[in-house]
Amino acid sequence: xxxxxxxxxxxxxxxxxxxxxxxxxxxxxxxxxxxxxxxxxxxxxxxxxxxxxxxxxxxxxxxxxxxxxxxxxxxxxxxxxxxxxxxxxxxxxxxxxxxxxxxxxxxxxxxxxxxxxxxxxxxxxxxxxxxxxxxxxxxxxxxxxxxxxxxxxxxxxxxxxxxxxxxxxxxxxxxxxxxxxxxxxxxxxxxxxxxxxxxxxxxxxxxxxxxxxxxxxxxxxxxxxxxxxxxxxxxxxxxxxxxxxxxxxxxxxxxxxxxxxxxxxxxxxxxxxxxxxxxxxxxxxxxxxxxxxxxxx
Amino acid sequence: xxxxxxxxxxxxxxxxxxxxxxxxxxxxxxxxxxxxxxxxxxxxxxxxxxxxxxxxxxxxxxxxxxxxxxxxxxxxxxxxxxxxxxxxxxxxxxxxxxxxxxxxxxxxxxxxxxxxxxxxxxxxxxxxxxxxxxxxxxxxxxxxxxxxxxxxxxxxxxxxxxxxxxxxxxxxxxxxxxxxxxxxxxxxxxxxxxxxxxxxxxxxxxxxxxxxxxxxxxxxxxxxxxxxxxxxxxxxxxxxxxxxxxxxxxxxxxxxxxxxxxxxxxxxxxxxxxxxxxxxxxxxxxxxxxxxxxxxx
Numbered sequence: 001x002x003x004x005x006x007x008x009x010x011x012x013x014x015x016x017x018x019x020x021x022x023x024x025x026x027x028x029x030x031x032x033x034x035x036x037x038x039x040x041x042x043x044x045x046x047x048x049x050x051x052x053x054x055x056x057x058x059x060x061x062x063x064x065x066x067x068x069x070x071x072x073x074x075x076x077x078x079x080x081x082x083x084x085x086x087x088x089x090x091x092x093x094x095x096x097x098x099x100x101x102x103x104x105x106x107x108x109x110x111x112x113x114x115x116x117x118x119x120x121x122x123x124x125x126x127x128x129x130x131x132x133x134x135x136x137x138x139x140x141x142x143x144x145x146x147x148x149x150x151x152x153x154x155x156x157x158x159x160x161x162x163x164x165x166x167x168x169x170x171x172x173x174x175x176x177x178x179x180x181x182x183x184x185x186x187x188x189x190x191x192x193x194x195x196x197x198x199x200x201x202x203x204x205x206x207x208x209x210x211x212x213x214x215x216x217x218x219x220x221x222x223x224x225x226x227x228x229x230x231x232x233x234x235x236x237x238x239x240x241x242x243x244x245x246x247x248x249x250x251x252x253x254x255x256x257x258x259x260x261x262x263x264x265x266x267x268x269x270x271x272x273x274x275x276x277x278x279x280x281x282x283x284x285x286x287x288x289x290x291x292x293x294x295x296x297x
Numbered sequence: 298x299x300x301x302x303x304x305x306x307x308x309x310x311x312x313x314x315x316x317x318x319x320x321x322x323x324x325x326x327x328x329x330x331x332x333x334x335x336x337x338x339x340x341x342x343x344x345x346x347x348x349x350x351x352x353x354x355x356x357x358x359x360x361x362x363x364x365x366x367x368x369x370x371x372x373x374x375x376x377x378x379x380x381x382x383x384x385x386x387x388x389x390x391x392x393x394x395x396x397x398x399x400x401x402x403x404x405x406x407x408x409x410x411x412x413x414x415x416x417x418x419x420x421x422x423x424x425x426x427x428x429x430x431x432x433x434x435x436x437x438x439x440x441x442x443x444x445x446x447x448x449x450x451x452x453x454x455x456x457x458x459x460x461x462x463x464x465x466x467x468x469x470x471x472x473x474x475x476x477x478x479x480x481x482x483x484x485x486x487x488x489x490x491x492x493x494x495x496x497x498x499x500x501x502x503x504x505x506x507x508x509x510x511x512x513x514x515x516x517x518x519x520x521x522x523x524x525x526x527x528x529x530x531x532x533x534x535x536x537x538x539x540x541x542x543x544x545x546x547x548x549x550x551x552x553x554x555x556x557x558x559x560x561x562x563x564x565x566x567x568x569x570x571x572x573x574x575x576x577x578x579x580x581x582x583x584x585x586x587x588x589x590x591x592x593x594x
Contacts, residue, residue, distance in 0.1 A: 121579045140584055160576060162459035162507050163585045170593040195542040199506045199569075202543035206503015209496045210459050245492040246499035272496075279457060282418045285589050287437055288460045292585050295577055296467040 003266040005148045007175075008032025008040040011239040012257045013222030018047045018062065022072070025089075026079060028259050033083040035261040038109070038148040041088040043220045043239075044156050044179040045102065047072070048092065050233060053226045055132040063094035066103050068113035073105050081111030086146045088153060090179035093118070095135075102134040102155055104179055109147040117142060119155035120164060127185040127226060127233055130157070141167040149266055152176040159200070159217065163291060165207035169279070174266050175214035178204065180239075182219060186231020197236050205246040210279060212244040212272035214264050221257060244268045300563040302445045304472075305329025305337040308536040309554045310519030315344045315359065319369070322386070323376060325556050330380040332558040335406070335445040338385040340517045340536075341453050341476040342399065344369070345389065347530060350523045352429040360391035363400050365410035370402055378408030383443045385450060387476035390415070392432075399431040399452055401476055406444040414439060416452035417461060424482040424523060424530055427454070438464040446563055449473040456497070456514065460588060462504035466576070471563050472511035475501065477536075479516060483528020494533050498545070506543040507576060509569035511561050513538045518554060541569045 010028040014021045025046050032040045045051075051059040064072060072091060080087040086109050093103035093116075102119035118137030122130045141164055143152050152168030152175075159165075159178050168176050182200060201217075208215040221237035240251040241262045252258040272278060290296050307325040311318045322343050329337045342348075348356040361369060369388060377384040383406050390400035390413070399416035415434030419427045438461055440449050449465030449472075456462075456475050465473050479497060498514075505512040518534035537548040538559045549555040569575060587593050 120581045120584060123574075123579065125574060136581065141587075157579065160507060161580065162463060162503070163580070163588060166459060167585070167587050167593070170587060170590065172594070195544060198544065199542040202499070202502050203506040204503075205499050206459070206501075206507065206543075209500040210457060210503065245496040246503075247492060247495060277420075277422060280592055282420065282454065283458065283460070283591065284417045284433065285591055287417060288464070288589050290438075290464050290467060291460060291588050292582050293467065294580065294582055296464070297469070 001267055004263055005038045005266060006036045006261060006263050007216055007241070008035065008037030009216055009218040009239045009241070009252065009260040010040065010042045010046070011219060011221050011237055011252045011260060012043065012046070013220065014046070014049045016049060021047045029079060029087065030083065031259045032261055033085050035259065037085060037261050039086040039088070039146065039151065041177040041216065041218050042090050042179060043218045044090040044181045045092055046090050049224050050181045050220065052130050052133055053127045053224065053233060054228050055129045056227070059133070060094070060100060063092040063100050066091050066093040066105055066116055073113065076105065077107050077111040077113060080107040080109060084109050086148055088177050088179070090155065099135055100133055101137060102130065104153045104155055106144045106146070106153065114144045114146065115142060117153040117155065119158060121157045121161055123157040126187045127230065141171055143168060143171040143173045149174045154178045156180045156182060159204050162207060162210065165211055169211035169213060173213055174269055175216060175264065178215065178217040180217055180219045181235065183233045183235035185233050186226070197238070201240065201248070205242045205248065208242040208244055209246040212269050212278060214244060215242045221255060244272045298564055301560055302335045302563060303333045303558060303560050304513055304538070305332065305334030306513055306515040306536045306538070306549065306557040307337065307339045307343070308516060308518050308534055308549045308557060309340065309343070310517065311343070311346050313346060318344045326376060326384065327380065328556045329558055330382050332556070334382060334558050336383040336385070336443065336448065338474040338513060338515050339387055339476060340515045341387040341478045342389055343387050346521050347478045347517065349427050349430055350424045350521065350530060351525050352426045353524070356430070357391070357397060360389040360397050363388050363390040363402055363413055370404070370410065373402065374404050374408040374410060377404040377406060381406050383445055385474050385476070387452065396432055397430055398434060399427065401450045401452060403441045403443070403450065411441045411443065412439060414450040414452065416455060418454045418458055420454040423484045424527065438468055440465060440468040440470045446471045451475045453477045453479060456501050459504060459507065462508055466508035466510060470510055471566055472513060472561065475512065475514040477514055477516045478532065480530045480532035482530050483523070494535070498537065502539045502543040502545065505539040505541055509541040509566050509575060511538060511540055518552060541565045
């Protein structure tokens with residue numbers, strides 16, 4: 001039996017003005033809702049440029065409390081209530097003085113605060129200096145039971161780790177949302193064109209298959225210049241939704257802002273999970289202990 | 298610095314005659330070697346039809362010892378020595394009276410016996426009654442150090458489990474070989490064409506990305522009738538090799554036997570692993586304990 005819902009992904013560019021970015025996201029969320037979206041998700045850190053291109057302690061001023069009743073959360077909660085939709089939003093969390101996280105908040109369709117996810121896997125690469133800004137998440141891979149289904153959240157770099165994707169499935173996720181900020185940097189040396197981008201899409205499609213759930217990945221778009229004159233990052237856009245067969249069912253453009261709205265049939269999960277007795281029955285849990293090691297040497 | 302090797306995958310159909318199947322595989326292995334392959338891998342259970350379409354205890358007569366010096370292993374070892382190539386071959390192992398495994402043996406390029414892998418994840422689906430025949434493997438996810446690189450083996454159903462693919466990477470695999478027997482059954486109800494096949498390819502491409510290694514999957518080809526009149530299985534063929542970016546670099550045909558020979562540059566792994574600091578540095582091993590549970594409810 002079909003279980004149809006609709007989701008909306010907000011792919012946008014950002015300026016230096018947090019309020020402007022927030023207002024734009026709100027406009028796009030309204031647009032998604034007007035197109036019928038029941039669950040809407042922003043990109044990672046949607047209120048700012050991707051400030052991790054440099055390690056600059058003044059950027060900590062961009063962080064804010066992310067709790068029930070904190071300012072942005074309250075505004076998003078009111079929006080969720082007004083539109084009757086679930087909202088997932090990527091924020092820069094100030095948890096305590098000197099303690100920050102890369103976080104996503106989840107609000108139910110009645111505006112109630114369901115909780116937050118803190119990015120577990122933190123990258124550190126040229127122009128992606130996230131280990132300077134973000135302490136690793138400590139809330140695990142929680143699943144949020146919303147009016148429109150049970151969902152998990154991963155944030156960007158998490159998307160490369162099958163362990164995280166699996167743990168969300170084991171916690172009952174029917175779909176996962178992945179707010180992201182990824183693109184080509186001026187420092188990339190990529191002789192073969194789109195292979196990084198393709199790998200990024202492929203690994204997430206792989207999670208969709210391995211766990212027989214939907215994956216919805218929301219990326220930012222546009223070029224953001226490096227403040228230290230080291231070129232910058234050209235974000236890929238191309239937000240996408242993969243179904244439980246790993247098929248990309250909808251994909252946003254490479255260069256433009258876009259409100260990507262897509263219908264999902266959550267019963268497809270059962271087609272795969274019951275039809276293939278997959279993936280839980282045959283997992284060899286007696287043989288997986290090594291996964292909690294760094295390496296097996 | 299490039300590290301070029303060449304691999305060969307033997308995609309074939311099988312008859313009821315084990316000797317004929319073996320001889321055909323040997324001919325194809327010779328052909329692969331003559332085309333320059335350094336490592337050659339057969340499909341799963343290459344000496345027989347896919348007998349698991351029914352649960353029939355007379356089929357246990359097809360099983361054989363798979364040990365250093367056992368008959369088929371000795372023949373393959375002589376072949377490896379003669380051709381100077383690594384051979385990986387899928388066999389039906391009789392371990393003890395009433396104890397059988399779905400196994401692959403690995404022989405080094407000097408013919409020496411490096412060991413075997415026993416299929417860890419055993420399916421049980423209409424026309425794939427493997428739990429009747431095969432005890433689950435108990436040798437773990439060992440990596441074999443061969444003259445031409447360090448390789449892991451998974452067998453068919455294992456290919457859907459990211460945990461297995463990751464453990465091989467953590468054991469040092471530079472490439473994995475996946476002897477397989479998969480196709481459409483007459484009982485499949487697949488409204489949307491090739492989605493099962495695509496999912497099968499996608500999940501393995503995902504392993505290649507997540508672990509930054511090569512994946513070489515060897516499938517059988519042709520239609521095998523069900524002995525109980527329940528239609529049969531139309532094996533997909535389409536053996537393929539995915540590079541560490543998850544790109545399919547070579548793929549065999551859907552309906553024909555084929556010796557698929559492909560050059561690999563093993564240094565591509567370093568491009569990804571060093572270039573992206575990926576995947577080991579940032580794994581959140583403190584958060585992966587749940588993977589050893591059946592489900593997290």
